[in-house]
Amino acid sequence: MEHSDERLMLEFSQGRPEAFGELFRRYRTPICGFFRRRVTDPARAEELAQDTFLAVVRGAARYQPKALFRTYLYAIGLNILRKERRKATIRGFILGGQTEAANPAARDTSEAGLLLRESLGKLDAMDREVLMLREYEQLRYAEIADVLGIPVNTVRSRLFRARLALRDLLQAKAPQRAAQIEART
Amino acid sequence: MNVSTHTVSVEELMAWLDGEAGDGQSDAIAAHAESCGECRQTAAALRSVSQQMAAWDAGSPTPEFDNRFERKAGDRVGRVVGKARMPRLLPRTRAGRWAAGLVSAGLVVAFLLRTPNRQMKTVSELRPDDRWISTDRNGPADRFSSARGRDSVDGGLASAGIDVVNGLPRSRAVGTFGKLQAPETAPAPAAPVAAEEPLIARTATLAIVVKQFDSVRASLDAILARHRGYWANLTVNTAEGSARSLNADLRIPAQELAVALADLKGLGQVQTETQSGEEVTKEHADLRARLRNSRETEERLRAILLQRSGKIGEVLAVEREIARVRGEIEQMEAEQKSLEQRVQFASIQLTLSEEFKAHLGSALPAIPVRLRNALVGGYRGAVESLVGIGLFAAGYGPSLLLWALILFFPVRAAWRRWKRSVAAA
Numbered sequence: 001m002e003h004s005d006e007r008l009m010l011e012f013s014q015g016r017p018e019a020f021g022e023l024f025r026r027y028r029t030p031i032c033g034f035f036r037r038r039v040t041d042p043a044r045a046e047e048l049a050q051d052t053f054l055a056v057v058r059g060a061a062r063y064q065p066k067a068l069f070r071t072y073l074y075a076i077g078l079n080i081l082r083k084e085r086r087k088a089t090i091r092g093f094i095l096g097g098q099t100e101a102a103n104p105a106a107r108d109t110s111e112a113g114l115l116l117r118e119s120l121g122k123l124d125a126m127d128r129e130v131l132m133l134r135e136y137e138q139l140r141y142a143e144i145a146d147v148l149g150i151p152v153n154t155v156r157s158r159l160f161r162a163r164l165a166l167r168d169l170l171q172a173k174a175p176q177r178a179a180q181i182e183a184r185t
Numbered sequence: 186m187n188v189s190t191h192t193v194s195v196e197e198l199m200a201w202l203d204g205e206a207g208d209g210q211s212d213a214i215a216a217h218a219e220s221c222g223e224c225r226q227t228a229a230a231l232r233s234v235s236q237q238m239a240a241w242d243a244g245s246p247t248p249e250f251d252n253r254f255e256r257k258a259g260d261r262v263g264r265v266v267g268k269a270r271m272p273r274l275l276p277r278t279r280a281g282r283w284a285a286g287l288v289s290a291g292l293v294v295a296f297l298l299r300t301p302n303r304q305m306k307t308v309s310e311l312r313p314d315d316r317w318i319s320t321d322r323n324g325p326a327d328r329f330s331s332a333r334g335r336d337s338v339d340g341g342l343a344s345a346g347i348d349v350v351n352g353l354p355r356s357r358a359v360g361t362f363g364k365l366q367a368p369e370t371a372p373a374p375a376a377p378v379a380a381e382e383p384l385i386a387r388t389a390t391l392a393i394v395v396k397q398f399d400s401v402r403a404s405l406d407a408i409l410a411r412h413r414g415y416w417a418n419l420t421v422n423t424a425e426g427s428a429r430s431l432n433a434d435l436r437i438p439a440q441e442l443a444v445a446l447a448d449l450k451g452l453g454q455v456q457t458e459t460q461s462g463e464e465v466t467k468e469h470a471d472l473r474a475r476l477r478n479s480r481e482t483e484e485r486l487r488a489i490l491l492q493r494s495g496k497i498g499e500v501l502a503v504e505r506e507i508a509r510v511r512g513e514i515e516q517m518e519a520e521q522k523s524l525e526q527r528v529q530f531a532s533i534q535l536t537l538s539e540e541f542k543a544h545l546g547s548a549l550p551a552i553p554v555r556l557r558n559a560l561v562g563g564y565r566g567a568v569e570s571l572v573g574i575g576l577f578a579a580g581y582g583p584s585l586l587l588w589a590l591i592l593f594f595p596v597r598a599a600w601r602r603w604k605r606s607v608a609a610a
Contacts, residue, residue: 017262028250033243046246050254057261093606113241134203135238141205156205160196163234170237 005069013060020060024053027073030137034077037136039084048084052077071143074133078147119169127162130155191224193217198224199231384469384524385462387439387531389446395453398429398539405433405537408448412441414530428541435533442531449535456538469524476517483510 003011003019005026011019031052035045055076063072120128126148133139133147141159145152193201193214200206201214218224395401402421409415414437423429437445450458486507490500 020262024251024254029245032246032250036243037241046250046253049246050250050257053254054258054261057258089606093603116237116241131238135235136241136243141200141203156196156200160199163199163231166238167230167234170234 006065009063009069010065013063031077034137038081048080051080067146071146074137075147115173119166119173122169123162123165127158130158131162134159195227198228202228202231383464384466384528386465386527387442387462390459390534391449392456392536393453394456394538394540396540401452401537404452412437412445429539431537433535435535436530437533439529439531465524472517472521479510479514483507
């Protein structure tokens with residue numbers, strides 16, 4: 001029988017490293033995806049994912065199962081991401097030029113999904129985060145509210161707004177993209 | 186007029202699609218979505234967005250991911266159990282941390298602003314209309330209106346065997362208030378100041394809290410007599426409802442300074458004490474050289490006047506020159522005397538404050554009078570505030586305007602750059 005995440009985390013906090021191994025196996029791909037979709041440099045995204053697991057290890061002694069483990073995990077990931085963006089913003093402000101931790105859509109030039117990434121990059125930052133947490137991390141509304149520290153109703157309204165905005169952006173950009181591809185070929 | 190026929194909102198519809206609708210609502214929303222064409226379109230659009238988003242595959246971690254994490258974590262994973270939980274020093278919430286920070290900052294400011302001598306502060310904050318007793322024998326008679334102050338202080342002097350004239354020992358009751366007056370008993374500059382020795386003008390500050398204020402002035406006079414010192418200035422404040430205080434500028438022969446300070450400290454509890462010295466050797470030597478030159482010039486001019494004869498105009502010119510040099514000599518002699526006086530007599534700024542004990546019996550002014558005074562004070566404060574604002578605007582307005590014009594464009598450019606950086610992140 002498979003143990004719940006919370007149970008594994010409690011066991012890890014009580015001294016069973018194998019429990020952490022299981023958690024790591026379950027979440028290594030989702031957490032890497034979380035950062036890869038939000039950070040331009042894939043190597044840096046993996047480093048941040050490792051930092052997230054490292055923070056879980058460091059905080060294990062203080063862990064209390066007040067919320068779902070994945071909420072706890074993504075909240076840590078989001079904090080690490082915010083720090084990274086803050087550093088990049090300050091670096092960009094001082095040195096000038098593009099910030100390193102900007103939206104991956106700004107640098108990813110692969111054809112597949114480029115339209116989607118560009119459109120996502122044009123959404124309001126908070127709306128985009130709500131939408132991505134829902135669509136990619138598959139968090140429930142209440143979990144998103146916990147992770148972002150906003151009310152559930154705000155999550156609901158922002159999510160709806162983000163989806164409609166993204167639909168409009170995709171519809172508006174699709175003909176332009178098709179024309180560009182046609183011109184290239 | 187459009188009337189909505191939707192029984193569910195679009196957000197409820199979206200929640201139903203996401204599996205977030207409540208148990209009781211799911212069936213109703215499903216039924217409505219089935220029957221309503223507009224909602225069917227909305228649902229299709231939302232599903233389409235989700236499908237398009239799903240196309241973005243972030244991929245799997247690289248094969249080195251696990252190894253790199255193991256290296257990074259080291260043996261931390263195996264050491265989790267038994268780790269002593271450190272007591273949390275900072276509050277968990279951001280608001281708590283802000284509150285803790287503000288409290289800490291407040292404590293630091295309070296510590297830095299802590300006044301070591303409350304009595305000294307009281308003295309400095311006295312208003313001019315408080316009743317004052319001064320030792321000014323030429324001052325107006327109403328300055329001596331406080332019978333308590335004068336009788337008690339003079340009584341103290343009399344009991345110490347010192348002849349009193351208007352609050353001063355007879356030997357020192359000459360001169361005017363606030364003017365340096367050497368006592369008859371003060372030692373004359375017995376030994377001329379040797380040019381080779383360093384000349385130090387010593388000053389000291391002493392603040393003392395005394396229990397028996399009535400007898401303190403007698404003790405002070407006794408100390409001055411013992412050390413052949415005198416006071417240059419003395420002020421006693423006996424404001425109603427606050428501690429009495431005495432401020433004196435004492436002059437003590439420099440060689441007696443240490444002993445005199447020790448005696449003064451015996452009057453009560455010392456709150457603050459500072460001592461300093463200013464070397465005036467070079468200044469004194471320079472003054473002596475200039476004086477010698479001027480005297481020689483004067484002698485030569487006098488010799489010219491006596492030995493040579495000439496036109497009356499030339500004689501008058503020599504006399505005028507002699508008068509000018511004589512004036513310079515007298516001025517320099519006064520400066521030299523003052524300098525030597527500073528070296529021979531150390532200056533002590535003494536503040537004696539009474540340990541304040543409030544009395545219940547003191548009559549308070551009537552409420553209407555207090556109310557009127559408060560209103561007058563408030564009116565004056567308001568007028569002064571307005572005048573202050575006007576003065577500030579007049580005094581600093583042009584400068585501030587100039588700086589605003591200078592800084593406006595750089596600040597705006599920096600702000601826009603910052604906003605662009607934030608938006609890019």
